[in-house]
Amino acid sequence: MKGRSPWYLAYRRLRRNRAAWAFGGLLVAIVLFVLAAPLWSHGPADTGPNATHTTEKVGVDGETREVVNREGKPIGPLWLGAGGKFFLGADGRLGRDEMVRLMYGGRTSLLVGVVAALITVLLATVLGLLSGYYRGWIDAVIARALDVVWAIPVTLLGAALGLALAVGGLRIGPLALSGDSLWIPILIIGIVYTPYVTRPIRGEVLALREQEFVEAAVSQGAGPLRVMLGELLPNLLSTIIVFFAISIANSMLLESLLSFLGVGVQPPNTSWGTMIAEGFELITSSPQLTVIPGVMLLLTVLSVNVFADCLRDALDPHAKLRLEAHAGRTEPEGTAV
């Protein structure tokens, strides 16, 4: 019998999972959709995400209609009635093209989600390795620092930081970010979720470092760095991958929430969260402006979550440690048995 690496076996299990195919496919479709933004913007729509068309008219099947009527109500979806212009209608008083904004907004939402999740996972891995490997006072200091972040409701902390930085920007030494930089929500979300991922990783490191292969490496003269990166990290990878996927979903949700509250993504950038916030003001007259970006966000987060679930099943079929996703929270690791 031919030997197979665990990664290959995981891949094979994933390939056999129909839910993984369906939702992985949906995710790929969504990514392609947002990547196609410039094609649509320069092609059929012929306008940018921030270009306003307040006083313009558009020809639909031979008749001319105002993009924004006298009561300030934006035009509804025209589909292909105007050759692709205002496919989903206009977005409000400013008369911007909703479809173009949806595509560019999706880019922002996905970008913020992925980069913030990377930051979360990176920080959590470093902190988890350090506190799980060294234990003692390093562990105690890290644990207390995380307790403080943990003690503030995620929304409240995110909003407070978002507001503070959106007003003043961020200046640390040579690093200067203006208030409307995308890095601000990215950093905030990445940091806010770190404690929720650090704890389970630390727990796993604690368990791993007692095993024989670590002892073997140490007896061969491996130093702390070599043990952490060469021995522990590869064994953590499947956990890290799953947490990365879950963190993308959670980061996207938090980004949309902060943007909805006005303290996340700032103009001129658009995200699905800011679109929902703007749409909500017109919800009774033009509900599609709230519904459409929300459905896109829901589908994206849903497909990421399902795919993360499938990934976990594939990587760890006999999982005893359950890593359920929800606002970054994992099951409490039970106070030491």
Next chain:
Amino acid sequence: MGRFIVRRLAGMVAVLFAVSVLVFTIFNVIPNNDPARQLAGRSAKPQLIASITEEWGFDESLPKQYLTMMGNIFTGKVISYETRENVDERIVEGIPETFSLCIGAAVLWMFFGVLFGYLSAVRAGGLLDRVLTVVAVTGISIPVFWLAAILLNYLTYKLELFPSGDYVPFTENPIDWAYHLVLPWVTLAVVYVGFYSRVLRSNMLDAIDEDYVRAARAKGLSERRVMTRHVLRNSLVPIVTLFGLDFGALLGGAIVVEGIFSLNGIGQYAYESLINLDLPPIMAITLFGAFFIVLFNTLVDIAYAYLDPRVKLGESAQ
């Protein structure tokens, strides 16, 4: 036990202190935010701003300002920079609405979370399990504020099935109280129903393989009794701890839900204060919220030791 509680209480105070310092720092590094200007109002004369700065001690050192504010928060004398209302009084006023919202949502999510999780596990692999899984994962993935907006628009504005705004105190009319809160409860509970049913399902499926379950079956108990008395009961322990943690942190969710459904509770107050960069209420509310999180974390540890005798409290710190 006694020593454990004393140590945890000391830890709680330390964390709350750190939280307050953190929030104070965040809001004092914001440039262009002069509280004296805020108190003086728009287009105030420089002399007025100067006198307010002196009167309120904004020219003092930051540690001193911090101590003054913390002292005021705990003695009920803290005043909002924006509205000049007493912050503590406003928080106390908001308590009934926020607690009604949170407790109701918690009852809903525990009931449906456990019900769905149980049914899913008992029928694992079947049609019901699949449907409930889809419902649960969708619940986890739905943006709460968006769901609130959609429910409000279609059920309240369009179909007029539910009333909008206006909190009715429980003591005045319990039925009207519940009727006004149904949508906020559902909105806030949806995420947790999804999450809890998933956790319970996987816990139960893990427990089914345990020896005590085989023993229960071997002695001839009915399948229903095995599932409820043995599998479900043991799988509920992590749910209880999870519940403690989530309930403690519910103020975060309340911010959005109260905002959209125009409930005038603490969450709404938090939101208004954030938008106005109004430090005193933000400090007070954050401490209020952090207090509950830290409190419930401690309660969870105690409950865990009580429910699972293998856990020794003395060793729980690390």
